[in-house]
Amino acid sequence: xxxxxxxxxxxxxxxxxxxxxxxxxxxxxxxxxxxxxxxxxxxxxxxxxxxxxxxxxxxxxxxxxxxxxxxxxxxxxxxxxxxxxxxxxxxxxxxxxxxxxxxxxxxxxxxxxxxxxxxxxxxxxxxxxxxxxxxxxxxxxxxxxxxxxxxxxxxxxxxxxxxxxxxxxxxxxxxxxxxxxxxxxxxxxxxxxxxxxxxxxxxxxxxxxxxxxxxxxxxxxxxxxxxxxxxxxxxxxxxxxxxxxxxxxxxxxxxxxxxxxxxxxxxxxxxxxxxxxxxxxxxxxxxxxxxxxxxxxxxxxxxxxxxxxxxxxxxxxxxxxxxxxxxxxxxxxxxxxxxxxxxxxxxxxxxxxxxxxxxxxxxxxxxxxxxxxxxxxxxxxxxxxxxxxxxxxxxxxxxxxxxxxxxxxxxxxxxxxxxxxxxxxxxxxxxxxxxxxxxxxxxxxxxxxxxxxxxx
Amino acid sequence: xxxxxxxxxxxxxxxxxxxxxxxxxxxxxxxxxxxxxxxxxxxxxxxxxxxxxxxxxxxxxxxxxxxxxxxxxxxxxxxxxxxxxxxxxxxxxxxxxxxxxxxxxxxxxxxxxxxxxxxxxxxxxxxxxxxxxxxxxxxxxxxxxxxxxxxxxxxxxxxxxxxxxxxxxxxxxxxxxxxxxxxxxxxxxxxxxxxxxxxxxxxxxxxxxxxxxxxxxxxxxxxxxxxxxxxxxxxxxxxxxxxxxxxxxxxxx
Amino acid sequence: xxxxxxxxxxxxxxxxxxxxxxxxxxxxxxxxxxxxxxxxxxxxxxxxxxxxxxxxxxxxxxxxxxxxxxxxxxxxxxxxxxxxxxxxxxxxxxxxxxxxxxxxxxxxxxxxxxxxxxxxxxxxxxxxxxxxxxxxxxxxxxxxxxxxxxxxxxxxxxxxxxxxxxxxxxxxxxxxxxxxxxxxxxxxxxxxxxxxxxxxxxxxxxxxxxxxxxxxxxxxxxxxxxxxxxxxxxxxxxxxxxxxxxx
Numbered sequence: 001x002x003x004x005x006x007x008x009x010x011x012x013x014x015x016x017x018x019x020x021x022x023x024x025x026x027x028x029x030x031x032x033x034x035x036x037x038x039x040x041x042x043x044x045x046x047x048x049x050x051x052x053x054x055x056x057x058x059x060x061x062x063x064x065x066x067x068x069x070x071x072x073x074x075x076x077x078x079x080x081x082x083x084x085x086x087x088x089x090x091x092x093x094x095x096x097x098x099x100x101x102x103x104x105x106x107x108x109x110x111x112x113x114x115x116x117x118x119x120x121x122x123x124x125x126x127x128x129x130x131x132x133x134x135x136x137x138x139x140x141x142x143x144x145x146x147x148x149x150x151x152x153x154x155x156x157x158x159x160x161x162x163x164x165x166x167x168x169x170x171x172x173x174x175x176x177x178x179x180x181x182x183x184x185x186x187x188x189x190x191x192x193x194x195x196x197x198x199x200x201x202x203x204x205x206x207x208x209x210x211x212x213x214x215x216x217x218x219x220x221x222x223x224x225x226x227x228x229x230x231x232x233x234x235x236x237x238x239x240x241x242x243x244x245x246x247x248x249x250x251x252x253x254x255x256x257x258x259x260x261x262x263x264x265x266x267x268x269x270x271x272x273x274x275x276x277x278x279x280x281x282x283x284x285x286x287x288x289x290x291x292x293x294x295x296x297x298x299x300x301x302x303x304x305x306x307x308x309x310x311x312x313x314x315x316x317x318x319x320x321x322x323x324x325x326x327x328x329x330x331x332x333x334x335x336x337x338x339x340x341x342x343x344x345x346x347x348x349x350x351x352x353x354x355x356x357x358x359x360x361x362x363x364x365x366x367x368x369x370x371x372x373x374x375x376x377x378x379x380x381x382x383x384x385x386x387x388x389x390x391x392x393x394x395x396x397x398x399x400x401x402x403x404x405x406x407x408x409x410x411x412x413x414x415x416x417x418x419x420x421x422x423x424x425x426x427x428x429x430x431x432x433x434x435x436x437x438x439x440x441x442x443x444x445x446x447x448x449x450x451x452x453x454x455x456x
Numbered sequence: 457x458x459x460x461x462x463x464x465x466x467x468x469x470x471x472x473x474x475x476x477x478x479x480x481x482x483x484x485x486x487x488x489x490x491x492x493x494x495x496x497x498x499x500x501x502x503x504x505x506x507x508x509x510x511x512x513x514x515x516x517x518x519x520x521x522x523x524x525x526x527x528x529x530x531x532x533x534x535x536x537x538x539x540x541x542x543x544x545x546x547x548x549x550x551x552x553x554x555x556x557x558x559x560x561x562x563x564x565x566x567x568x569x570x571x572x573x574x575x576x577x578x579x580x581x582x583x584x585x586x587x588x589x590x591x592x593x594x595x596x597x598x599x600x601x602x603x604x605x606x607x608x609x610x611x612x613x614x615x616x617x618x619x620x621x622x623x624x625x626x627x628x629x630x631x632x633x634x635x636x637x638x639x640x641x642x643x644x645x646x647x648x649x650x651x652x653x654x655x656x657x658x659x660x661x662x663x664x665x666x667x668x669x670x671x672x673x674x675x676x677x678x679x680x681x682x683x684x685x686x687x688x689x690x691x692x693x694x695x696x697x698x699x700x701x702x703x704x705x706x707x708x709x
Numbered sequence: 710x711x712x713x714x715x716x717x718x719x720x721x722x723x724x725x726x727x728x729x730x731x732x733x734x735x736x737x738x739x740x741x742x743x744x745x746x747x748x749x750x751x752x753x754x755x756x757x758x759x760x761x762x763x764x765x766x767x768x769x770x771x772x773x774x775x776x777x778x779x780x781x782x783x784x785x786x787x788x789x790x791x792x793x794x795x796x797x798x799x800x801x802x803x804x805x806x807x808x809x810x811x812x813x814x815x816x817x818x819x820x821x822x823x824x825x826x827x828x829x830x831x832x833x834x835x836x837x838x839x840x841x842x843x844x845x846x847x848x849x850x851x852x853x854x855x856x857x858x859x860x861x862x863x864x865x866x867x868x869x870x871x872x873x874x875x876x877x878x879x880x881x882x883x884x885x886x887x888x889x890x891x892x893x894x895x896x897x898x899x900x901x902x903x904x905x906x907x908x909x910x911x912x913x914x915x916x917x918x919x920x921x922x923x924x925x926x927x928x929x930x931x932x933x934x935x936x937x938x939x940x941x942x943x944x945x946x947x948x949x950x951x952x953x954x955x956x
Contacts, residue, residue, distance in 0.1 A: 008489065011497040015601025018608050019646070022540075025634040026642055052638070061635070490808070567807070574766050575804035575866075579818045580790035 491594035511613020561681030564664025592657030723772035803863030
């Protein structure tokens with residue numbers, strides 16, 4: 001009996017002791033009795049974290065997730081309450097970043113609190129620590145695939161646009177060829193323009209650039225497409241990083257390419273430093289030819305409105321019109337366009353004659369012009385203002401002299417008054433006959449014309 | 457079929473009687489004590505040895521797989537979770553069902569056959585309280601403890617096996633073993649063996665107590681006790697594990 | 710209880726069956742105080758069942774069983790306990806508790822059913838074991854005892870409460886003649902010294918004739934004869950004559 005009591009006693013004591021021991025061994029991992037502080041953090045994606053999940057501070061196992069508040073709306077985030085051992089408090093700073101990490105390859109998810117910076121304040125209990133959403137590999141793939149798809153799409157569009165541009169350029173060349181033929185037959189000014197070696201080289205260069213850009217863009221797009229399909233066909237995995245960096249460089253290529261496109265287009269549409277000489281040449285050629293030739297061909301008109309060359313005409317003061325004959329002017333669609341803005345002024349409204357009979361701008365006339373320009377001020381742009389002078393004097397030399405004088409008076413006034421450059425305000429003396437289609441057969445005085453934006 | 461339901465009904469009534477009579481004074485402390493000695497102390501060597509052997513085998517098996525995945529550090533955790541959550545409770549219960557269940561079945565059947573139960577009744581002692589209740593109580597009380605022994609001997613076996621292969625320190629092994637363990641991984645699975653103990657004690661006592669076939673009934677009672685109590689233990693385990701998962705969702709990995 | 714005329718045990722039209730097998734049919738039997746009655750019969754005629762009914766280990770299907778003035782079939786656990794305290798039962802196989810020593814086998818009823826102090830209990834055990842000649846063996850487990858010793862030990866346990874009524878199931882079964890005679894001597898001594906009422910189920914007619922005042926003969930569950938052994942030798946039933954005949 002004594003012996004049995006002994007064995008039973010030993011059995012019971014040892015059993016209970018082991019049970020208690022395991023309770024404490026397990027409990028010690030949770031540090032139930034240690035002092036704690038509580039902080040919060042927020043995640044849009046919990047990535048499988050659960051209540052009771054581990055929290056490691058700089059890799060030290062020192063806390064757990066005690067509560068997870070589910071967000072009330074799709075835009076809100078899960079709010080996690082963390083209980084962390086008090087002794088870790090000094091390394092948890094206000095700027096300590098919280099991330100979700102995985103223990104080993106097949107391990108549990110846990111929260112990782114990175115040590116904050118020494119300058120930041122120690123986080124206070126109940127504070128919310130900043131968090132970084134988990135880098136979900138699959139999401140990332142999806143995103144980069146989307147990005148590459150977009151890039152592919154964009155580049156295809158860009159390529160398409162460039163192709164259209166090329167078509168236009170080709171048309172231009174064809175037109176230019178026609179012009180050259182015309183020139184050889186002594187027909188147009190534009191012929192001269194294109195005959196000018198520099199201009200021609202430049203145009204060719206521009207077109208060549210576009211060609212190259214398109215080719216390289218197409219190639220990039222193809223590469224991007226390949227990447228995307230590669231990405232989609234693979235089961236992801238360790239190739240992910242490589243693929244991503246490929247995607248990144250592809251994106252950079254795209255950026256560079258689009259810059260080149262922009263440059264090319266800029267080159268094509270606008271002047272650059274080199275262009276000035278070319279432009280001067282063109283202008284001179286054109287004005288020389290203008291004097292020499294009687295008519296302005298339709299071809300020139302087309303060329304003038306062309307995408308590539310418009311800038312040249314516009315900015316190089318071609319519309320100073322100093323040498324454009326009145327007849328030519330009257331017939332030109334550009335100036336006879338009914339959509340042009342015109343302000344008509346009677347002679348008496350603007351001018352007074354002194355005793356010698358010489359006309360000068362009256363004070364009230366200046367005020368009227370001020371009003372008119374003021375009304376136009378919103379529309380004033382790169383296009384020049386044209387001041388048309390009219391006179392109904394008896395003979396044509398007098399008409400010419402008067403109308404020119406009136407136009408110049410107004411031009412000078414505008415230039416002085418509004419500090420405009422010479423090329424911004426141009427004159428045209430038209431005798432007594434306004435251009436066709438403006439609604440007036442005769443006029444005595446001045447008309448201020450602002451070309452309609454489409455014709456500019 | 458009818459017989460089966462009758463049988464189930466009889467066993468259930470028997471179990472109910474056990475519960476009712478357990479709490480009706482006087483409580484047979486001396487009998488309970490001696491049954492704890494019988495069920496507990498004398499099962500301990502069997503349980504400890506089995507646990508140790510099982511621990512060694514478990515580690516040998518899991519090791520290669522875990523090392524393949526580079527999760528060699530998880531070996532102690534796998535070992536402890538396996539033992540604390542399932543192997544400890546279930547194997548301890550099955551061992552007890554084998555050793556003690558057969559013993560209870562045979563002893564009570566023998567007492568029935570040799571009129572000892574009548575003799576007890578003739579002394580105006582409630583034989584049910586005197587024989588059955590203490591045995592069931594002892595099983596209920598002792599099985600959690602035996603389970604704990606099983607857990608630790610399994611862990612010890614795992615440690616010895618792991619030490620032989622990688623010379624891991626005991627301290628590191630224990631730390632790793634218990635790091636991933638939660639109270640929910642230990643307390644509910646250990647306490648569920650209370651149910652196992654009740655099943656083993658009740659079923660075994662039932663076969664012994666109700667036999668009336670004389671000497672050959674003894675052997676049959678012993679066999680039936682082991683078979684049915686083992687089966688019921690495993691079936692109950694399914695339900696209990698599910699219940700534990702419901703009550704402690706985080707323990708469901 | 711003090712009524713001298715009242716029977717110690719009375720079976721009143723008792724029937725008992727197990728399943729479809731009827732073991733006792735309408736048995737009525739009265740046993741006087743201080744009387745020793747032997748129940749004889751062929752195997753399986755319900756002798757042991759009758760004995761167990763008398764101490765309420767089995768309940769009758771019908772009829773009444775009186776012990777003193779109490780209907781034991783109707784008693785609750787407490788009343789039954791009170792009645793049983795006055796009764797001793799020697800089982801066929803002695804039914805010693807395997808898990809207890811001889812001493813503890815005797816101590817158990819004393820602990821359970823009396824208010825005796827520990828020294829008194831020890832003293833009683835010593836005395837009773839001395840009476841049956843097992844004083845030296847009190848520390849032994851039942852398995853260490855021989856058949857005759859077990860029987861005497863069982864008797865000792867039955868006697869330890871100093872019962873007014875002793876129910877004895879096959880006192881001499883499985884024993885040699887000499888050992889059986891020793892048991893009979895013990896019973897006779899008990900009967901003469903303590904005036905204990907005895908009901909003995911036996912096949913051993915020789916022993917029964919020494920101990921019993923009356924014989925009761927059961928056949929197929931029915932009481933077919935009751936009377937002094939000498940009277941029954943000339944009973945009309947051949948079965949009775951054969952059973953009672955002393956070979």
